[in-house]
Amino acid sequence: RDGMDGGDRARARQHVFLLPEYFKDASKKMKSGLMFVKLVNPCSGEGTIYLFNMCLQQLFEIKVFKEKHHSWFINQSVQSGGLLHFATPIDPLFLLLHYLRKADKEGKFQPLDQVVVDDMFPNCILLLKLPELEKLLQHVTEEKNPEIDKKKYYKYSKEKTIKWLEKKVNQIVAALKTNNVNVSARVQATAFFSGDQASSDKEEDYICYAHGLVSDYIPRELSDDLCKYLKLPEPSASLPNPPSKKVKLSDEPVEAKEDYTKFNRKDWKTEKLDLLTGYFLVAAQRQRRDK
């Protein structure tokens, strides 16, 4: 069967993934509990595929690397597209924040199971199963603990959230320095000097860059507030961009071609993730038809 009859069906699509090593050990103990689910993207508000590990009680985001003109040879097969999927842990607080901000429009304290409700993405109830939620929520909410029942009541706090985000930014800045990520416009030039390019970057470049990274997980409005709070230069004209295009922010100080931020934005975008979603959708429908 080599396609001469025109009935050659491409083999099942192969997805190339990088997963945390410890999944393997955890898998010894679990029979199930690893699943891909569609949840809200806290930046765009659109649906995005996440990986939920019930055994480790951890949420992972899926990023897909895709560059034009690539394909895989996998053993004795060819897989077009050359996609490389990464599953990396995501702070669930970003997703919870989406619901807390939404619920805040009602302006009152509410128990969490009334906050995290979503007709579009019913799998959001999985978020309530994550460990140490109460501790996490302290970063972004005010809480009340009335005597009447055992539930805690929460209300979004913008002040606390901004402070929490500032800590995130500081944490990212430290990592950027450790990893020697080029954050300035001098990327091309520094490629010629093997020396200490990191130390030649300005602190503000790092903060801008980190702000850009964290902005991928929060809505535009909050990103702008954080920008002001950090006293960063105004982002380029804040047009009412559609959510998926909002990420112009930290492109501003960086024009170098090989800049990581741009790479990060252009090649990792949500529409790329939808390739996976789209595939799953088609596969699910086909499967049902076949039954």
Place this chain on the structure above:
Amino acid sequence: MESSDEAAVEKCRIHLRPGTLRDAPPATLHLLPCEVLVSRPAPVGRFFTPAIRQGPDGLEVSFRGRKLRGEEVVVPPGLVGYVMEEKGEGLVGKGFSEGSSNDNEQEQLELVEPPEALERDFDRFIGATASFSGFTLWGLETIPGPDAKVRGALTWPSLAAAIHAQVPED
């Protein structure tokens, strides 16, 4: 209005079978600098692999008459590479159907009644068919340099860790 099909997919969970992560045999992967439009079996071991040579600066091979240069790229520490396929689509070769032993059968049994199947009808299953700890990265004429985008992508996990680690409390 959303079709009921789409609504179902929103609820859909795609389960990754943990056992397959444990048993996935090692695979050889090459990332080519060109688009091959169809995904299908290919005699890589007949035409491509035997033609790979160790050149003065890296590996050399040719594909469709073009010269490729490449080198081994290692999966970042703490991660393992997997090739995953969805079950039940006429898998060629080592799919799940041919999987070894009772372990597989046990899992099959278990799948009939997964403990948390809320939307059982629409739940789907995916599993690893192979694993890898590195792959060969190929460039046209030259080895993809240190600023190749794939290399940038491979630094993502360490950056992601910093973005998503819990912050210290006040």
